[in-house]
Amino acid sequence: MGTMFRSEEMVLCQLFVQPEAAYVSMYELGEAGIAQFRDLNPHVNDFQRRYVSEVRRCSEMERKLRWVAGELPEPPPPPKPDRCSLSPREINILEERIDFIESEIQEITRNARNLKSDYLSLIELKTLIEKMQTFFQDHSAQRKISASVQIYNNDAVLGHLGFIAGVVTTARIPAFEKMLWRISHGNIFFKQAQIDEPLKDPITGHELQKTVFVVFFHGEQIKLRVKKVCHGFKATLYPCPATYKDQLDMLAGVGTRIKDLEMVLEQTENHRRLVLTNIARDISTWMVAVRKEKAIYHTLNMFSMDIVKKCLIAECWVPRRDLTVVQKALENGVKASGSPIPSILHYVPTHETPPTFNRTNKFTRGFQNLIDSYGIASYREVNPALYTIITFPFLFAVMFGDVGHGIIMTAFAAILVIYEKKFSKVQTDNEIWNIFFGGRYIILLMGIFSIYTGLIYNDMFSKSLNIFGTSWRNVYEDGVLQNHTMLELDPKTAYTQTPYPFGLDPAWQFASNNIIFLNSFKMKLSIIFGVIHMAFGVTMSVVNFNFFKKQEMIFLQYIPQILFLLLLFWYLCLLMFMKWIMYSAVAEDPASGTSCAPSVLIIFINMMLLKSSEDKPPCRAMMYDGQDQVQKTFLAIGFLCIPVMLFGKPVYKMIMAKKRKQYQQGVETGEEVEKEGHDGGMAEELITQCIHTIEYVLGAVSHTASYLRLWALSLAHAQLSAVLWQRVLIMGMGYPGVNSLKLYVIFAVWAFFTLAILVLMEGLSAFLHTLRLHWVEFMSKFYEGQGYAFAPFCFTDILENEDDERKAAAETNGGPPE
Amino acid sequence: MGASFVPITVFTLLWGIVGIVCPFFAPKGPNRGIIQVVLMLTAATCWLFWLCAYMAQMNPLIGPRLNNETLIWMSRTWRDGMTIRHDWKEIRPFKIFITVVIHSLS
Numbered sequence: 001m002g003t004m005f006r007s008e009e010m011v012l013c014q015l016f017v018q019p020e021a022a023y024v025s026m027y028e029l030g031e032a033g034i035a036q037f038r039d040l041n042p043h044v045n046d047f048q049r050r051y052v053s054e055v056r057r058c059s060e061m062e063r064k065l066r067w068v069a070g071e072l073p074e075p076p077p078p079p080k081p082d083r084c085s086l087s088p089r090e091i092n093i094l095e096e097r098i099d100f101i102e103s104e105i106q107e108i109t110r111n112a113r114n115l116k117s118d119y120l121s122l123i124e125l126k127t128l129i130e131k132m133q134t135f136f137q138d139h140s141a142q143r144k145i146s147a148s149v150q151i152y153n154n155d156a157v158l159g160h161l162g163f164i165a166g167v168v169t170t171a172r173i174p175a176f177e178k179m180l181w182r183i184s185h186g187n188i189f190f191k192q193a194q195i196d197e198p199l200k201d202p203i204t205g206h207e208l209q210k211t212v213f214v215v216f217f218h219g220e221q222i223k224l225r226v227k228k229v230c231h232g233f234k235a236t237l238y239p240c241p242a243t244y245k246d247q248l249d250m251l252a253g254v255g256t257r258i259k260d261l262e263m264v265l266e267q268t269e270n271h272r273r274l275v276l277t278n279i280a281r282d283i284s285t286w287m288v289a290v291r292k293e294k295a296i297y298h299t300l301n302m303f304s305m306d307i308v309k310k311c312l313i314a315e316c317w318v319p320r321r322d323l324t325v326v327q328k329a330l331e332n333g334v335k336a337s338g339s340p341i342p343s344i345l346h347y348v349p350t351h352e353t354p355p356t357f358n359r360t361n362k363f364t365r366g367f368q369n370l371i372d373s374y375g376i377a378s379y380r381e382v383n384p385a386l387y388t389i390i391t392f393p394f395l396f397a398v399m400f401g402d403v404g405h406g407i408i409m410t411a412f413a414a415i416l417v418i419y420e421k422k423f424s425k426v427q428t429d430n431e432i433w434n435i436f437f438g439g440r441y442i443i444l445l446m447g448i449f450s451i452y453t454g455l456i457y458n459d460m461f462s463k464s465l466n467i468f469g470t471s472w473r474n475v476y477e478d479g480v481l482q483n484h485t486m487l488e489l490d491p492k493t494a495y496t497q498t499p500y501p502f503g504l505d506p507a508w509q510f511a512s513n514n515i516i517f518l519n520s521f522k523m524k525l526s527i528i529f530g531v532i533h534m535a536f537g538v539t540m541s542v543v544n545f546n547f548f549k550k551q552e553m554i555f556l557q558y559i560p561q562i563l564f565l566l567l568l569f570w571y572l573c574l575l576m577f578m579k580w581i582m583y584s585a586v587a588e589d590p591a592s593g594t595s596c597a598p599s600v601l602i603i604f605i606n607m608m609l610l611k612s613s614e615d616k617p618p619c620r621a622m623m624y625d626g627q628d629q630v631q632k633t634f635l636a637i638g639f640l641c642i643p644v645m646l647f648g649k650p651v652y653k654m655i656m657a658k659k660r661k662q663y664q665q666g667v668e669t670g671e672e673v674e675k676e677g678h679d680g681g682m683a684e685e686l687i688t689q690c691i692h693t694i695e696y697v698l699g700a701v702s703h704t705a706s707y708l709r710l711w712a713l714s715l716a717h718a719q720l721s722a723v724l725w726q727r728v729l730i731m732g733m734g735y736p737g738v739n740s741l742k743l744y745v746i747f748a749v750w751a752f753f754t755l756a757i758l759v760l761m762e763g764l765s766a767f768l769h770t771l772r773l774h775w776v777e778f779m780s781k782f783y784e785g786q787g788y789a790f791a792p793f794c795f796t797d798i799l800e801n802e803d804d805e806r807k808a809a810a811e812t813n814g815g816p817p818e
Numbered sequence: 819m820g821a822s823f824v825p826i827t828v829f830t831l832l833w834g835i836v837g838i839v840c841p842f843f844a845p846k847g848p849n850r851g852i853i854q855v856v857l858m859l860t861a862a863t864c865w866l867f868w869l870c871a872y873m874a875q876m877n878p879l880i881g882p883r884l885n886n887e888t889l890i891w892m893s894r895t896w897r898d899g900m901t902i903r904h905d906w907k908e909i910r911p912f913k914i915f916i917t918v919v920i921h922s923l924s
Binding site: 003004005361364386387389390391394398452453456457466469470471472473474476481482484485486487488489490491494495498499500501502503504505507508510511512513514516517520521524525528529532577580581583584585586594597 | 821822824825828829848849851852855856859860863864866867868870871872873874875876877878879880881882883884885886888889890892893896
């Protein structure tokens with residue numbers, strides 16, 4: 001049954017590789033992704049390993065590249081496919097180049113920053129002077145101040161007014177003013193004006209709101225204090241000439257300097273952009289190369305070193321089918337290094353449990369994930385994913401059966417499947433989308449099966465299709481029809497005696513008693529499929545017993561289990577089939593007529609409770625002759641199976657142990673210690689077996705009942721769909737003409753709820769119930785799930801994981817780490 | 819008895835072909851086994867599902883309880899069940915199905 005039936009056979013290999021050849025070999029193995037390396041120096045600290053300096057070098061390069069990538073104005077293009085490894089020389093060149101680029105960009109950035117802060121202070125000075133001019137000139141009330149200031153400055157006469165001008169952050173102005181007022185006891189004059197255009201901080205790039213201020217004061221003492229306050233409030237002070245003429249001169253000077261600086265800044269920016277665009281093309285490719293390099297050295301660190309022979313020893317799990325690939329990689333490594341000593345591959349026999357590796361393709365991966373999320377299969381155990389491909393969508397469809405909803409689901413999945421190449425290129429963090437996209441083949445099959453079950457249920461948005469012509473016809477005269485609103489069709493007369501050939505008869509859709517009919521049908525259906533599904537699961541265990549050479553378990557466990565299930569629960573299913581065939585409304589014998597049809601469930605309960613029921617003429621209590629004896633026999637055999645399940649395995653083990661001991665005693669004298677140890681094991685064995693048996697016997701009952709969820713969910717789905725049609729869409733129908741507009745709106749409402757509730761939510765709940773039916777009811781019958789997954793050294797996985805980690809880090813830190 | 823020969827044969831044959839004949843013609847390759855299992859399980863589940871629905875209606879013990887308007891509408895628009903069953907070749911889906919089968923065989 002191909003690759004999926006069991007996990008792959010794994011081999012533990014030992015590789016003896018020359019250090020020179022190791023790098024290329026590892027590169028090839030990383031590309032192939034087929035070997036899981038084991039850490040041979042688990043006790044060695046990470047910092048004491050052989051290739052620590054290389055790993056550190058790669059990390060450093062990676063950090064630099066990441067920083068440069070963060071400086072890029074737009075995300076870099078994806079890496080070029082490059083499938084050959086870099087030689088150590090190329091790596092050195094790359095490292096130098098990355099170093100050079102990083103320092104160059106840092107240099108440019110630093111220069112740009114300096115220039116920008118110069119530019120900022122010039123702009124501030126310019127605005128300051130402009131504002132000052134208005135302070136000094138425009139207000140007539142201040143003429144006096146202006147005059148006295150001029151005198152003060154020109155003549156340096158004490159006792160006149162002095163002033164200090166500067167720029168301070170707008171937010172600090174109120175506190176600043178208050179503080180000035182306090183220190184001078186109100187003996188200053190404070191003027192301020194906000195700078196209208198916002199300035200940019202050269203370092204952070206944030207916008208700054210600043211205000212120009214002038215403080216007029218009297219005396220040196222206050223001047224010192226004012227300066228201190230200015231310093232405390234981080235105000236920038238600018239020397240400002242007092243006379244108008246000087247101010248004009250200064251303004252002109254500042255203007256030319258600003259123009260020069262603007263030019264320089266523009267050139268710096270252009271240069272920076274040029275450098276960045278030059279490297280943008282290659283940066284992803286380099287990043288990939290560096291990460292691969294790092295991963296290789298990381299793996300090489302797990303190897304142990306044979307000091308005498310100067311060669312590296314590695315241990316890895318490899319699927320047996322891929323051994324040739326490993327061999328080839330080793331040969332290529334030797335060839336590339338030109339070393340005369342070949343690398344050696346060598347199988348190690350081991351008792352360790354190998355990892356579980358199921359080779360999947362894009363179609364089977366989704367199903368395998370469903371199984372793996374329950375538990376990774378034990379090594380070489382039967383893999384239920386193979387059967388899940390069909391049973392999962394089918395059981396889902398039993399609950400979700402509706403042609404219309406199935407078509408919607410199929411169309412959605414078909415779009416995903418048809419354009420999968422396009423979609424898979426787009427990497428998103430949208431988890432819901434990724435789940436849907438990852439499960440597109442599951443959804444597709446679920447949709448197709450829903451269409452089929454919908455056709456059988458004859459249900460399309462709660463309406464039926466009459467393709468083959470109904471089997472029911474109207475037998476009532478016009479008079480009767482006029483007098484009664486509800487009429488029940490009698491199967492004796494109104495039924496054509498041949499059923500609707502495919503699915504349920506469309507007449508049932510209109511019937512007010514259709515739930516009675518549907519319940520009886522769907523309940524029986526659920527039990528029939530449930531018992532078959534469980535019996536299938538139990539039978540799977542035979543394959544495992546055969547494979548693991550535990551043939552005795554077939555008799556000790558499988559046969560009693562399957563007998564118990566079939567004799568009790570499959571018998572129930574047989575009774576259902578018999579009831580469908582034997583009892584008829586048109587039967588000549590009244591004992592098999594409508595009124596005598598027995599309830600299968602009651603027969604089953606009576607069988608379990610050993611109750612005998614009596615004939616009530618013309619009806620018979622039993623469906624066939626000798627039924628009572630048959631049922632009692634079945635019950636007896638079924639219950640006799642329980643002690644076999646309970647004691648079979650422990651007793652068998654005990655006998656085997658005794659035999660072995662006798663044999664050992666024949667060879668050498670007995671060992672007391674082992675015997676004691678065995679007794680403890682025996683009790684434990686009994687308890688485990690007891691738990692298993694109870695679980696199975698009770699499980700057979702509860703799991704059978706659990707399959708009734710198929711009926712419950714399918715009923716709920718059909719009813720919800722009917723309610724939505726009758727309560728919502730019907731409102732828009734009726735009188736033609738006026739209602740068309742209303743229908744337009746109501747259809748939108750109906751379509752929305754159909755999608756949101758019936759397809760999405762009901763689909764989700766049916767999905768979860770199907771998952772449960774597989775995990776609990778089906779897989780508990782044979783699946784151990786004690787394995788661990790195969791995690792090969794594979795570049796594509798490593799690169800993807802790092803991308804994810806980086807994204808997560810970026811989200812939490814709010815930016816690329818520098 | 820309510821069973822009718824034609825539909826039982828048609829659907830059993832149909833799913834028999836899918837589940838028993840088709841697996842022999844599954845494309846060779848690593849996925850041959852998977853395709854065979856898929857075909858067999860599909861046929862088995864779908865056939866059994868259809869069979870249950872068919873058998874549940876073979877001998878109805880109760881009839882649908884219908885509105886009188888629905889009954890009138892049924893007898894006017896849906897032709898009588900009996901007549902339709904005898905000339906089932908006239909029914910379009912069957913015609914399409916048969917032509918598809920013939921085309922695919924030739």
